[in-house]
Every structure is written in C-alpha cells, then in structure tokens.
Amino acid sequence: MRLSRYYLPVLKETPSEAQIASHRLMLRAGMIRQEGAGIYAWLPLGFRVLKKIEQIVREEQDRAGAAEMLMPTIQQADLWRESGRYDAYGKEMLRITDRADREMLFGPTNEEMITEIFRAGVRSYKDLPKILYHIQWKFRDEIRPRFGVMRGREFLMKDSYSFDIDEESARKSYYKMFVAYLRTFARLGVKAIPMRADTGPIGGDLSHEFIVLAETGESAVFCDKRLVEMDTPKKDVDFDGDLKPIFDQFTSLYAATDEMHDKSEFDSVDQKHQVSARGIEVGHIFFFGEKYSKPMKAVVAGSDGSEIPVQMGSYGVGVSRLMGAIIEAYHDENGCKWPMPVAPYHVGLVNLRSGDEDCDAACDKIYKELTSKGVEVLYDDTGGRPGEKFARMDLIGLPYQLVIGPRGIKSGEAEVKNRTTDERETIAIDKVTEIISGRVADALDYA
Structure with a gap:
C-alpha cells in the first residue's frame, strides 16, 4: 500500500483523555477514532491489526474442532428470562424496545442464544460433543468506560460454547479450549498466563482467566515464575487426544487473580519464584454444567431414552481488547513495536x-x-x-x-x-x- 493513497491521520499531540500507552498510541497512530464514550471507529491501520488478531483466533478455534457461526447482536429479552439472567444482569445490559413494544437487548454475551440454537437442532447424545463459536460485536454499558479499547462499551469478542453429555466429556472440551488459548496467545506474540478465576455473572465452578502481565493492568495477579517461563504447546498437539496432561502442567503451579488469591498458598511458593504484578485479562473460560441447559430445557435423549440436560462451557477471547494488550506489552516512548503475526x-x-x-x-x-x-x-x-x-x-x-x-x-x-x-x-x-x-x-x- 502506498502511503500517498492511504488514510493515516497521525496526531502529533497526545489526546488529554488517553491515560495509558495503548490508548495514547492507538489514537496518535491513527488506528482508532472515538465516536462516543467507549465507542470507537476502527481506522484502516487499526482495522488491519484487528482482522489479523481475529484470524489467528479463528484458526486455532478451527484447529481445536470448533465450528464457526454468527449470531445477531440483538437478542430477545424472553430468552434471558428463561435463564433467569434478564433482571439479574444489571445496568451494563443495554435494553431496547422495538416499535412493536417487544423487549430486546444488545447482547453482552451469548449463553442464552446459543443454548436456544442448540436445543432446536440437537436431539440425541449421539450428536455430541459439539463446540460452536462466533466472532461478534458486543455491548456492555460500562459505568465508566476508560483506557480506550481496553475498557470500552462496544467490543469485538470471540465466544465459543461446548455441549457434552456428561461432566467427564465436558471437561475434555474445557481442556481443548484451554490448550487452544495457549496456542492462540503464543501465535499473537504475547505470553498469556492461565490463572484460576472467579466465574462472575457467567456462573459455574471451574474458570480460568488468561492474563498478560502489564503495569497498566486492572487486575492484581499472583503466580509462580516458572509458569511465566513455561513453553507453549506447539503444532504437534493432538486435539483428539488426551489434553489433560497439558492442562495439569499449566495448572499445577500457583496462579490466581486477586479475587481468587490465597495468600497462605502463595506464601508456600518458593520466594524466588513468587511474582506479584498487574495483568490484563485477554481471555476467560468457564465450565458451568447445567446452569443454562436445565432452566432452558436444552436436553438430549440418552442411550436409555431418558432426557438429559447437556453439560456446557463457554470460552471468551477479547479480540479488540487484545490489540490494546499487545501494545501495552510491546511499545516504547516513540510508538508501537508490533509482533510480526499481527503487525498491520x-x-x-x-x-x-x-x-x-x-x-x-x-x-x-x-x-x-x-x-x-x-x-x-x-x-x-x-x-x-x-x-x-x-x-x-x-x-x-x-x-x-x-x-x-x-x-x-x-x-x-x-x-x-x-x-x-x-x-x-x-x-x-x-x-x-x-x-x-x-x-x-x-x-x-x-x-
């Protein structure tokens, strides 16, 4: 591309609202332009990076056996009432009423919709397991959007959902996504550390956040240094094989966000291996069993003909947030330092x-x-x-x-x-x- 034909509106001065490096550099380098509080237009240079991140995420989901689809941004409120989350989710959900007075919402996440899609098309345990994903824009009405794309209201996210007949099978799906995430972040050029995490409003009893260490991170994190230095699984990974050993390898060492931090357990780690730092969440995975399938009647016929609620998990990657995280990890006072795989x-x-x-x-x-x-x-x-x-x-x-x-x-x-x-x-x-x-x-x- 010839620069004389390109649109690259670089800024000489740092905008006053930019508090962290990624926000400052994305604005100055002409990658984004703010169009509202927490809402950004993606200009040509930034959009190229965004699409490259998206493609790497897609390739690793496909490699792990997930099937891509696309769900709409607007969802029906009644779906969320089935799961019990419509009233519980809070003011971050942007609620909408259409011209026929139907209650709608701009989706902050897609557990309800994917459960409805699954139950409409799968009837038997013989059709399992399934992992479905899409890469779609989401909206959460943050009370105080800040830090550019790191804490915006509109954001691009990859979310995938697994459906299995029992907990043992569901955990295998969880391990697949866990390893897929390790590979994804390695290909993007960042070291993302899996840490035990709070399940939050998604629910469930098994959850990991993937954290990029950065001084500007919003989360306090505590981990074993050997986990930071651990090699990422490479192309010889067999996603149809047993991935639990890899999962165990990466979860055997202490790593937790501040919400899940156990001081006494952390103190038992050799002091020379203790890392206390700040981090940026770039991915979050959950196993939550029947939390959505049971109230929404997402059931399949078992081998004996009985109806069995499927076991579910969800797996999110902040595609647009990753762009900010990569800049936070790779920059100097003069500008960005892009890893080759995501460079514009x-x-x-x-x-x-x-x-x-x-x-x-x-x-x-x-x-x-x-x-x-x-x-x-x-x-x-x-x-x-x-x-x-x-x-x-x-x-x-x-x-x-x-x-x-x-x-x-x-x-x-x-x-x-x-x-x-x-x-x-x-x-x-x-x-x-x-x-x-x-x-x-x-x-x-x-x-």
Missing part, C-alpha cells in the same frame, strides 16, 4: 526523496518484489522531511523499516531498522528482497 504491515518502505528518479525507481522495484513474495509493505512515497517519515514509522511500529535514499543508491545499499530492537544495518540493495522476505517468513512460521 510487515515492512515500512521509506523513500527519502520522493520525486527523485533514481529513488523512485529503486523503491518501486523493491516494493513490487517484496509484495510479490507475500510481504505486506507500507510504502511511504510522500513528500516531507526524513525526520517526519522516521517518526511516523516509529509511531506505527512496523517490524522492519527499509530506508532508501540518494546516498544509499550511489553505494548500492539500503538501511534496515528492526523496530523491535531498534538496531540498524546496511544491506546491499540487490539482496534486500531476498533477506527481508526470508526474515518475515521465518517470523510468521509458528512451529
């Missing part, structure tokens, strides 16, 4: 003298070559001073900056900056495409 573009190509025949020709050639090899390039073909171009590239945080100028062309060299390390090197211009495309491919190869 892999390379920022900077033409230091647009309009110069030799510079234009060299940049155009490299741009076409890299693009033909699947490298996503944002080509700064605009005018302006070099300092402005460098500052803009640092702000948006693309993994590699490739700088072409008159001096470099004369010497047959290009300058390459690794935004993660801020290290610079010179590469022969005729080797740029081969070297950079190789590095990008290596960084995207998740083993």
Whole structure:
C-alpha cells in the first residue's frame, strides 16, 4: 500500500483523555477514532491489526474442532428470562424496545442464544460433543468506560460454547479450549498466563482467566515464575487426544487473580519464584454444567431414552481488547513495536526523496518484489522531511523499516531498522528482497 493513497491521520499531540500507552498510541497512530464514550471507529491501520488478531483466533478455534457461526447482536429479552439472567444482569445490559413494544437487548454475551440454537437442532447424545463459536460485536454499558479499547462499551469478542453429555466429556472440551488459548496467545506474540478465576455473572465452578502481565493492568495477579517461563504447546498437539496432561502442567503451579488469591498458598511458593504484578485479562473460560441447559430445557435423549440436560462451557477471547494488550506489552516512548503475526504491515518502505528518479525507481522495484513474495509493505512515497517519515514509522511500529535514499543508491545499499530492537544495518540493495522476505517468513512460521 502506498502511503500517498492511504488514510493515516497521525496526531502529533497526545489526546488529554488517553491515560495509558495503548490508548495514547492507538489514537496518535491513527488506528482508532472515538465516536462516543467507549465507542470507537476502527481506522484502516487499526482495522488491519484487528482482522489479523481475529484470524489467528479463528484458526486455532478451527484447529481445536470448533465450528464457526454468527449470531445477531440483538437478542430477545424472553430468552434471558428463561435463564433467569434478564433482571439479574444489571445496568451494563443495554435494553431496547422495538416499535412493536417487544423487549430486546444488545447482547453482552451469548449463553442464552446459543443454548436456544442448540436445543432446536440437537436431539440425541449421539450428536455430541459439539463446540460452536462466533466472532461478534458486543455491548456492555460500562459505568465508566476508560483506557480506550481496553475498557470500552462496544467490543469485538470471540465466544465459543461446548455441549457434552456428561461432566467427564465436558471437561475434555474445557481442556481443548484451554490448550487452544495457549496456542492462540503464543501465535499473537504475547505470553498469556492461565490463572484460576472467579466465574462472575457467567456462573459455574471451574474458570480460568488468561492474563498478560502489564503495569497498566486492572487486575492484581499472583503466580509462580516458572509458569511465566513455561513453553507453549506447539503444532504437534493432538486435539483428539488426551489434553489433560497439558492442562495439569499449566495448572499445577500457583496462579490466581486477586479475587481468587490465597495468600497462605502463595506464601508456600518458593520466594524466588513468587511474582506479584498487574495483568490484563485477554481471555476467560468457564465450565458451568447445567446452569443454562436445565432452566432452558436444552436436553438430549440418552442411550436409555431418558432426557438429559447437556453439560456446557463457554470460552471468551477479547479480540479488540487484545490489540490494546499487545501494545501495552510491546511499545516504547516513540510508538508501537508490533509482533510480526499481527503487525498491520510487515515492512515500512521509506523513500527519502520522493520525486527523485533514481529513488523512485529503486523503491518501486523493491516494493513490487517484496509484495510479490507475500510481504505486506507500507510504502511511504510522500513528500516531507526524513525526520517526519522516521517518526511516523516509529509511531506505527512496523517490524522492519527499509530506508532508501540518494546516498544509499550511489553505494548500492539500503538501511534496515528492526523496530523491535531498534538496531540498524546496511544491506546491499540487490539482496534486500531476498533477506527481508526470508526474515518475515521465518517470523510468521509458528512451529
């Protein structure tokens, strides 16, 4: 993409309402624009990141055997009355009355709707297990929306739901999602630690939050350092096999959010392994058994013909929230530092003298070559001073900056900056495409 054709409204000054790094940088880098309290428009650069996060989440859900669908944002109040949650949920639910005086709501979550969909289409235990998911916008009327997309009112979420005949089978589904989440966050380039968590308004008796450690996190977290250092399961995971050993490996060490923190248990952890920090929740999984299936009569015929309420679990990932969490984990005073898998573009190509025949020709050639090899390039073909171009590239945080100028062309060299390390090197211009495309491919190869 040529920057001259792009929409990238960067800001020089930090908006006064931005209190944390991710909010500040997303506004300054032209990724989002606030359209109301806790409501944001996703501009082209930010939308690219959002879609990449979404796609990685989707791929790992598919790998785990979940089937994608799409549920509407607007739900009927009567569904929530069946489960008993309509009046109990509180003011965070945006309630709506349509022109026929039907009571509706903008969905904050989808347990009721998916239960209704399931009960309409599944009759026998032979049809189980099932895991269904969708990636959809949700709305929760936060009393005090803040921190940009980290605590907005409208947000993009992946929520999946498992249906099983008994608790043993349901726990197997829980383990599948647990491992899928470990893989998802690893592919996104963040270390998300599974921690025992409160079930909250979703309900149930088994729950884990996935937490990214960050100073600006809203939750106090306590964990064993060895859990932070533990390797994530790679591509040899068999989702049709026994995943309990992996689950046990990651839950055998102490890790809890502040709501579930047990000081005496934490004190028993060797002091050199104790970590007390702040964290950002990016995923939350629950097993809640018959909480919804029983009152909503989501039953299947068992092997003896009797009606059995299915065992359910739900599994959420904050897709839009993850974007803020990644920035919180990877940034400096100059801007973002995107991990390659979610970077809006892999390379920022900077033409230091647009309009110069030799510079234009060299940049155009490299741009076409890299693009033909699947490298996503944002080509700064605009005018302006070099300092402005460098500052803009640092702000948006693309993994590699490739700088072409008159001096470099004369010497047959290009300058390459690794935004993660801020290290610079010179590469022969005729080797740029081969070297950079190789590095990008290596960084995207998740083993």
